[in-house]
Amino acid sequence: MDEQANEQANEQAGEHVGGHREPAGGAVPRTVIENCAVAVVDAVGTEYARGHIVVAGQVIESVGPGPAPKDLEHVVRRVDGTGHLATPGLVNTHHHFYQWLTRGLAQDSNLFDWLVELYPTWARIDEPMVHAAASGSLAVMARGGVTTAMDHHYVFPRGAGDLLGAEIRAAAELGVRFTAARGSMDRGASDGGLPPDFAVESTEEALRATEEAVDTHHDPSFGSMLQIAVAPCSPFSVSTELMREAAELARRKGVRLHTHGSETVEEEKFCHELFGMGPTDYFESTGWLGADVWMAHCVHMNDADIAAFARTGTGVAHCPSSNARLAAGIARVPDMLAAGVPVGLGVDGTASNESGELHTELRNALLINRLRGGEKAMDARTALRLGTYGGAQVLGRAAEVGSLEPGKLADLVLWKLDGLAHASIADPVAALVFGAAAPVTLSLVGGRPVVENGRLVHADEDAIARRTREQARRLARIAGLA
Secondary structure, three states, X not given: OOHHHHHHXXXXXXXXXXXXXXXXXXXXXXXXXXXXXXXXXXXXXXXXXXXXXXXXXXXXXXXXXXOOOOOOOOXXXXXXXXXXXXXXXXXXXXXXHHHHHHOOOOOOOOHHHHHHHHHHHHOOOOHHHHHHHHHHHHHHHXXXXXXXXXXXXXXXXXXXXXXXXXXXXHHHHHOOEEEEEEEEOXXXXXXXXXXXHHHOOOHHHHHHHHHHHHHHHOOOOOOOOEEEEEEEOOOOOOOHHHXXXXXXXXXXXXXXXXXXXXXXXXXXXXXXXXXXXXXHHHXXXXXXXXXXXXXXXXXXXXXXXXXXXXXXXXXXXXXXXXXXXOOOOOOOHHHHHHHOOOEEEOOOOOOOOOOOOOHHHHHHHHHHHHHHHOOOOOOHHHHHHHHHHHHHHHXXXXXXXXXXXXXXXXXXXXXXXXXXXXXXXXXXXXXXXXXXXXXXXXXXXXXXXXXXXXXXXXXXXXXXXXXXXXXXXXXXXXXXXX
16 A cells, blocks of 8 residues: 555544654654553563553554653654553464365365365465465454464465465565465375375475575564465375475574474374374474474374473464364363463464454464363463464564564554443453454554554455455366366
8 A cells, every 4th residue: 555545544544543644854653552451461461451552663662551651752643542452463373375265165074084175176276366365364364453474385286376475475465474384295195195196296396495485585584574484284295204304494494394283183093003103203203393393283182292392392373263163172272381382373274264363263262272171271361372472482473573562563453342242341351352353443563554443454355355256266166166
């Protein structure tokens, strides 16, 4: 969006969002948010019933109780947060954007049956489809408070175009911070894997393309909008050679590693039959435990598995809705946290979590973990921490995002809690987590608005919806589903 359009958006943003103007002389502009409840999500759980946040450029300058200091210079925008809760922006730690085009299919399947049914369709995606799907996935997440997104893309049909580039382009268009996990599969059905042979790469192709993605796109600097992770798909779709060499590649390049782990009982059985050991032992044998690694799901973890993750600092992306949708089970998140395992939240692909929204995962994480562990297994503030600081930990960005502390990037969300759905809940954090999905009045990424009054600033939601519908129908025709 150009500057004129951005100015117009700010002017039209309503009574809770103040006007915006640029300071003269190249001074660092400040945005002041005040009169709101604030959940800092720092190490001691600081909260203010009525507080303020000052943003200077792309970073948080100060956070505290009461109104902001009156003598601040170069204030270009004042936001009246009355009736709102300010939190760090949500951090999504596991997703598959391309699945936006296959929502609602294989509705009553477990993971393995679901994959077998959908892989032949997914193997027909191309660049326009992936761009549309990424735009839809990112748009819904951003509108629901996500400021740092992540995607694990591992399906690369031959001749399909630049699929990773399509996702990267979509994230830049919406203004969301992005970790692109370059996935891979080299174990097709003829080698005992689940995906059809035409949906996988050779080991050499996968490693070469992954290294190229890191070299081309990864930005390790403070405030980076784009980072790359190395991400072979799963033990049942990837050879041991690819797992080992991918880990070596990631460490040589200084990037993080990601894969699926311990998602289902079928996976546990598969690993014992193929490797003679369970998933965690297999991961350790291939160099896949460490503080630079995070795994999606980790539902079926015994005490020894959790201890190994804690000992090595290996992180977990907890995906409660997807795990429930596929009847995978309930991850032992309270036990992981008690052991010191870093845990964040993930949407997972929208073919197994059709809402595609991370803020609903705050509530679902709390409720589902109480089903397993009782009424004290998880509270609202722990759920919020999973979706913010916990996610920043597993992505390796806790020094930059995940809490509202001075010096960190100004990735924050202002949630409207004075409307019909939330106004009678006195505790704002409980309103956000226990209550209905709260509207987002303002979402900032590096101090720049990406959502205003529930609408995207940099993209046309109706146009995105239209493109996703068109590309979903196109994929269905190509795959013989329509």
